[in-house]
Amino acid sequence: MNEVRQRRGALARQAGRRAEVIAALWLLAKGYRILGFRLRTAQGEIDLLALRGDVLAVVEVKTRGALEAALEAVSPEQRQRLRRAGAQLAARRRTLHGVRVRLDLMAVAPGRWPRHIADAWAQDEDGAALRP
Secondary structure, three states: HHHHHHHHHHHHHHHHHHHHHHHHHHHHHHOOOEEEEEOOOOOOEEEEEEEEOOEEEEEEEEEEHHHHHHOOOOOOHHHHHHHHHHHHHHHHOOHOOOOEEEEEEEOOOOOOOOOOEEOOOOOOOOOEEOOO
16 A cells, blocks of 8 residues: 555656646746746745746646636645745745735636736635636
8 A cells, every 4th residue: 555655646746747837838938037947935936936027926836627626726825835935935036025925826727827926825814716
């Protein structure tokens, strides 16, 4: 049973890395400059860090069949950690001073075009996502 779990985990990691590459290529085509993949910070791992103009996008990549499922897969706590991680990276890099840090979602589903949702979790007072 342990071998099955290990194999399943390895396949999931491989699919996640493939989705990150697809997401990065999609963002490049949209004019973003990719600054990093799988960046480890004290707050957690950032899947992709991308820059376009004065916006630093902290991009969470999710492989799901439906966009709603991808949005729901990122907890409010994880979103806060990612925002803090992006802000700290921007503060530490002189070239990123003055950028606006934004949390984006890239939803990647087999057989479909990737879906980039800029500022995916614009918040209301209750903390609920406003964008589908």
